Amino acid sequence: MKKLPMIVAIVVSIFSAQGVVAQDELAVLEDDLVIREYEYEQQEYTEINIVELPLSIQEAAARDFRHLRIVKVYISKDNTYKIVLQDENDSTKVVFASTNGKWIKPNNNKS
Structure with a gap:
């Protein structure tokens, strides 16, 4: 029984970390897309x-x-x-x- 709260805390932290990583990757993709569009407009x-x-x-x-x-x-x-x-x-x-x-x-x- 004493291990149950520890297991729940570990599972919650794993899911939370995955959400943060996914948001960071999305932000990088959006920034990269904006830069590419700007370069395309400049060099087109x-x-x-x-x-x-x-x-x-x-x-x-x-x-x-x-x-x-x-x-x-x-x-x-x-x-x-x-x-x-x-x-x-x-x-x-x-x-x-x-x-x-x-x-x-x-x-x-x-x-």
């Missing part, structure tokens, strides 16, 4: 000259965004383009395009 696109933008995208921008001009262009590793457009009031709009001039949603440009 590389700035290129506007003249390097494919003609199909230039034509699509001229057709679909008549009152805007292209001010910056970026390319990703999977050959999608991030285009920064600006109007005469210096308001900017960011659009994404595939190589063939099709507009894509921002969430669809990640592979």
Whole structure:
């Protein structure tokens, strides 16, 4: 009978320790995910000259965004383009395009 409280204390401490370890692992995974997402955002696109933008995208921008001009262009590793457009009031709009001039949603440009 004297050993029963000791056994209960050991079992409770084992379960408590496992919960703490699991929370620590979850916190590390979340921190790692945030860091990876930040690095992905920073490294996803590389700035290129506007003249390097494919003609199909230039034509699509001229057709679909008549009152805007292209001010910056970026390319990703999977050959999608991030285009920064600006109007005469210096308001900017960011659009994404595939190589063939099709507009894509921002969430669809990640592979």
